Every structure is written in structure tokens, then in C-alpha cells.
């Protein structure tokens with residue numbers, strides 16, 4: 325049995341503890357360039373084993389949200405370099421999350437000559453924030469051609485190479501939460517009749533090609549993927565349960581063949597136990613669980629061998645010293661929900677670290 329605070333070492337992924345900071349978009353990257361404020365934020369989280377960054381665009385047309393960073397220009401690479409070097413001073417590891425938002429986005433969030441793309445032209449219901457006019461309906465995407473898909477895979481590979489140049493320990497491919505790769509997996513949104521649509525294998529082809537091509541370039545031990553089986557995020561309705569199960573078992577088999585460093589599972593109550601068990605049994609790399617964990621539930625999940633590592637989201641954004649607070653069972657700061665995605669330092673780098681005096685006062 326391992327404590328969540330003990331070091332971890334498996335297939336080339338070695339961490340000072342089993343606690344991971346979950347990827348969280350914070351929309352502080354003005355002009356989509358990582359900056360000193362972001363470096364301060366990531367460097368404040370000193371005690372964490374592995375940081376997975378906020379979703380980062382591998383190419384201009386994947387900038388669906390305002391002020392999210394990219395990793396396709398020299399300036400962006402230079403901005404990230406400052407961040408990775410600060411994180412490494414803390415002896416933490418840092419993976420860059422590569423997020424192609426696909427049909428989740430708005431034309432006003434994209435650079436002038438870019439268009440929103442997806443597996444089909446089916447728009448997502450609901451709205452998305454823009455800096456120009458506030459919340460607006462998602463734009464209608466254009467269905468990618470097969471040739472554009474080849475270019476898109478190359479963009480992901482170049483982005484992963486750029487991430488290594490910027491000093492990252494690896495990349496996490498965002499295959500979860502209703503973004504491009506999950507849009508391709510989904511039989512209602514993916515209505516294609518070419519090599520990327522139809523059967524489970526064809527719908528999974530994009531995610532597998534991206535994973536295989538990145539792993540071939542930077543090494544499978546530096547490539548992870550995030551999945552969210554049975555999630556409805558991004559206006560993805562439920563479809564046949566057995567088919568969904570089979571899709572994720574197939575993905576796990578393929579990712580195992582590639583030798584990916586980890587599968588990061590964004591849990592939700594709809595995932596059947598058997599799907600999680602199959603993923604665990606089929607795949608030999610590391611598993612990361614995330615969503616709604618606290619110290620006890622994280623430790624139990626590791627003790628049960630269901631997962632190797634546990635990621636925490638909101639608690640990390642509101643507690644720069646989260647690991648230390650967990651260790652010492654100190655109270656946690658509340659999340660300031662009104663400043664999750666606002667530019668500037670408020671609700672970003674101004675959360676206080678725990679002070680012993682306040683603990684004494686509490687227990688007095």
C-alpha cells in the first residue's frame with residue numbers, strides 16, 4: 325500500500341508524490357501567449373507531484389475560448405519555457421495539455437482567418453463566452469476534410485515537439501470533455517462516411533493517430549491522454565451503453581499497444597464499474613483518476629489499486645499549498661467562482677497559503 329504522499333515511478337514517469345494538479349483553463353493568456361502571471365501561478369503550487377497545464381491550443385483554429393494559451397508560435401514556446409523552468413525548480417513534473425476545442429468555440433475567439441472545425445457541421449447547443457459580445461451561441465463548425473485531418477495530426481505532433489522544446493516533461497492529449505477527439509468518437513456528432521466515421525474503430529482513428537504520431541516523435545513515456553467515458557459535456561448526448569463501453573475498451577487496447585505513459589480518467593457517475601475495470605485490466609500504463617476527490621477518497625482509490633495517481637482540480641486552484649494542507653489536515657480556501665476565467669491576478673495568484681497562527685486561533 326502506498327500513501328498518496330509517497331514517490332511514484334512507473335514506465336519512465338517518476339514523481340515526488342502521487343498527487344496531480346488537474347488541467348484547468350484560467351484564461352489569463354493575453355493574446356494566447358503564456359506570461360509571467362501564469363508562471364507565478366504554476367510556481368506557487370510547489371508541493372505537487374505532477375502539474376497538467378490548462379488546455380492549450382496546438383494550432384490557431386483550436387483556440388475556441390478567449391485568452392487560452394497556444395503552443396504553435398515562437399513567443400508561446402518562450403512563454404512556456406519560463407513556466408517549466410520555475411516548476412522544475414520545485415522538483416515537480418509538468419505535462420502540457422493539448423486541447424483542440426473543435427466545434428466548442430466561437431468565431432470571435434479565433435484569429436481572423438480561421439474557422440471553427442469539427443467532425444461534422446453539427447453545432448453544439450448552448451453558449452460560449454467571447455470577449456467581444458459576452459456569451460454567444462457556439463458557431464456552426466465546418467466539417468474537416470480528410471486532407472485537413474492529416475494536417476491536423478501534423479499540427480499536434482509539431483505542438484508536442486514544441487512542448488518538449490519549451491521544457492515540458494510530456495504532453496497530455498485532451499480526449500475528454502466534449503472537445504475535438506471526443507466529438508469524433510461520438511456517433512451522433514460524427515456523421516462521416518470516410519475513414520474517420522462509421523464503426524467504433526473509424527471514429528477512434530483520429531485519437532489513436534494523434535497518440536501514435538506524438539508518441540513516435542517524443543516517446544510514449546512522455547505522452548498521456550485524458551478520457552471522459554459516458555460524459556455529456558460539450559452537448560454530447562448518451563448513446564448505446566455497450567457501444568460506449570466497447571469504444572473505451574478498444575481505445576485502452578490501442579493506447580496500451582502504443583505504450584502511452586498514462587490514461588487520465590475524468591470520472592462521472594454514469595461510467596459503469598465494468599468499464600473502469602476493463603480499462604485498468606487492458607492497459608498497463610499508469611492510471612490517473614480525477615473529479616471530486618478528497619484526501620480519504622484519493623487514498624482509498626490508490627489502496628484499492630483502481631488507480632495509481634489522483635488529480636485534484638478546484639482545490640488546487642484555491643490552495644497554492646494544497647499538498648501541504650492535505651498532509652497536515654488543514655482547512656482549505658474556498659474557490660472564488662467569479663474569477664475563474666477573468667484576466668488579471670484576482671482569484672488567481674492571491675489565494676493565501678495556510679498560516680499556523682490561524683490554525684492555532686481555530687483550535688483555541
Ligand SMILES: Cc1cc2nc3c(=O)[nH]c(=O)nc-3n(C[C@H](O)[C@H](O)[C@H](O)COP(=O)(O)O)c2cc1C
Pocket residue numbers: 346347348349350377378379421423498500501550590614615616617635636637638639664
Ligand atoms: C476552472 C476550471 C477549468 C477547467 N479546465 C479544464 C481544462 O482545460 N481541461 C480539462 O481537461 N479539464 C478542465 N477542467 C476540469 C478539471 O480538470 C477537473 O476534472 C474538475 O475540476 C473536477 O475535479 P475537482 O472535483 O477536483 O475539481 C476544468 C475545471 C475547472 C474548475
